[in-house]
Amino acid sequence: MSQEITTGKSTEQRLRLWASALLLTGLMLYGLGYLHINDAESAMRRLLLAALTCGFYLYSARRGWATKWACGISLLFSLYVMLGIGRGYGYPTTVLAASALETDVQESWEFLLNLDVTDIALGLIAAALAVFYGRLRPQALRRFSAVLWVALAILNVFGLFTVQAIKSVVKYRSEHAVLEAKPGAVDWQIERVERNRNLKVLVIGESVNRRYMSVMGSPWKTTPFLDASPHVAAYAQYHAPAPNTVTSLVRTLSYSSMADGSFDPDRNVMALAHAAGYTAHWISNQGSVGKHDTKIAWIARQADTYRFLDQPPAVAPYRDDFAMLNVLRSQLETPGTIAPDAVIVLHMMGSHPDACERVTDMPIAFQSGQGHHIDCYLTSLRKLDLFLQALDGLLQTWRPDQHEILFVSDHSLRVEPASDWERWKEQWHMPNKNIYVEPNIQEAYDTALLHIDTGRKEAMRNATPISGYDFFHLYANWLGVKSRMVQPDKNLIAPTSSAPIQVYNWQRMVPWSELPDAPVFAPAPAEGGGAVSAAAPAR
Known part of the structure; x- marks a missing residue:
């Protein structure tokens, strides 16, 4: 009888582990921008990234300290998920690095004060799942290779995000350093200037x-x-x-x-x-x-x-x-x-x-x-x-x-009619994101020129x-x-x-x-x- 109880508990623990690992994987890929509809990544690459991330969670559960590390990393990235940047704009690029580094305090406050409730909810759910995962104590668990764990800790959505974020900042810095220099001499090949007296x-x-x-x-x-x-x-x-x-x-x-x-x-x-x-x-x-x-x-x-x-x-x-x-x-x-x-x-x-x-x-x-x-x-x-x-x-x-x-x-911007969900948020005075930058739609480029x-x-x-x-x-x-x-x-x-x-x-x-x-x-x-x-x- 005790063996049946133990087996039942073990099965239940494995189910909890698999459920939390899969849900965390999906939430993190989505929240960090790797399931974004405009991503250039192929479906096979996204599947591979999901498999590596899920494997990282499952393998980390074999050791208590590895589980805590996985939990801590997830909690850290849950804060980023709350910002809604990944869901709205995709994975890290030079453009996002420039937008982050070139903003001022006022714009930063405006951004934080207008976080979307959906993004906050996703971040909180991810954080709760990370805590739940970190409290799991599965029995365990055969052999454990620290080298393999380090490899999985690098080759997952968190590692890819970190590498791309660093590369984006470095690329932005290199461009910024060039543009801080004095303008170079230019031969405009001007033949004449037909000026009028207008200001x-x-x-x-x-x-x-x-x-x-x-x-x-x-x-x-x-x-x-x-x-x-x-x-x-x-x-x-x-x-x-x-x-x-x-x-x-x-x-x-x-x-x-x-x-x-x-x-x-x-x-x-x-x-x-x-x-x-x-x-x-x-x-x-x-x-x-x-x-x-x-x-x-x-x-x-x-x-x-x-x-x-x-x-x-x-x-x-x-x-x-x-x-x-x-x-x-x-x-x-x-x-x-x-x-x-x-x-x-x-x-x-x-x-x-x-x-x-x-x-x-x-x-x-x-x-x-x-x-x-x-x-x-x-x-x-x-x-x-x-x-x-x-x-x-x-x-x-x-x-x-x-x-x-x-x-x-x-x-320009995408000006999107309000959905039922956004109308509900409007009733509760919650900020909406139905006006936003969207790079892969005609409307984003249809702006004004007047004389x-x-x-x-x-x-x-x-x-x-x-x-x-x-x-x-x-x-x-x-x-x-x-x-x-x-x-x-x-x-x-x-x-x-x-x-x-x-x-x-x-x-x-x-x-x-x-x-x-x-x-x-x-x-x-x-x-x-x-x-x-x-x-x-x-x-």
Whole structure:
């Protein structure tokens, strides 16, 4: 009888061990990004990785100290699972390393305060399973090889994650070290510069999905100023080079190639402005120079003057894009600071998630029925419209009918209709992740390009496919630069097609047309366009 009881307990222990090992394996592979739908890993490699990870758990159970080590490793990685990075973006890459190292304290807090409850739950479940596994005391267990255990401890999802994370950081550091150097000498092969007397302002937006801009044909009335202005040219088929800020903007603002995704940071918008004889100024509401400076800040520092709003002295409204207009107004009012035909760059925080943090000073102007977060996002596009209207008004007082504004956004976002689960979370005031970066979908690259020219008397809507890899040529022709390096047919008046469009999806260049598309939700007819009110933000 006692032997039967012992055998029964042994069988029960083995079942618990196998169950915990399998569940932990699945959770860790999923939470760390190795079952991500966009992974380049083949199914066989994922199966092999799962087998090695499960084998690590099963073999560790043969010794108490090995079990504790496996439990501790699992608990450590459970914390990462809670962040939702693996589930949302996949395994470690240079892009993720750059995003982590280049973020500031404010963005980090925003990220932590908006963790998805699903990711937190997965992390807590993984931690609970790890503790359960660590408390198992299976009988044991034949021979145990420390060498084999070390091999299994390395050859599993944790080992692969660690190696890829280190490689990503090292690669990022090597790129960062190069970009910290002074810009190299560039022969622009300029033949002549046909300058006009207009003040030129380049506005760099953030996370703008043109599919929800009424000036681009959307039924959402998000851009009433741009809709009504006769000076606006809207390019309804502009595609960002890449799906996030780090990878996209450096290609947008540098001389780059759609053929292979390469770019030359020395040949950038500031360097060309200087070569063409312009004075250049940069005002940024994004990250400043510092330990984790971005590639874009490196370009910004090449301006004649640059100002980052996260550096003292503070400018009201604090860390709001409209504060850049106050800085610009002060510079315009200071004699000799800005030449009448200078080039000015304004780098917005824009609709950067969390969008609700960008519109705290104005009423939520839309009721989409898709959750508060999307209402905030649509309102942030309205705020962009108000920003461009205010900028145009400011320039009109200083350079009446002699100014131009060129707006380009770094990338778009996936704006996903709320599921029943997300609606439930909305009721309990839980943050949703239905607005996010998604590298393998067309919508991620469908962003905005606009040109406001006081000399234009009739609005223009252009549907020519334009690649962000050709933005540098548009910019150069805007400055009037004639050079063998600049394609004259890539201009803002009548741009030639960039088709077939290719984009960089964090891993390789892919045809945009071959990426899957996603539905865009429209306002309910009874809501009359979804708009409630369009009050300007308080200043």
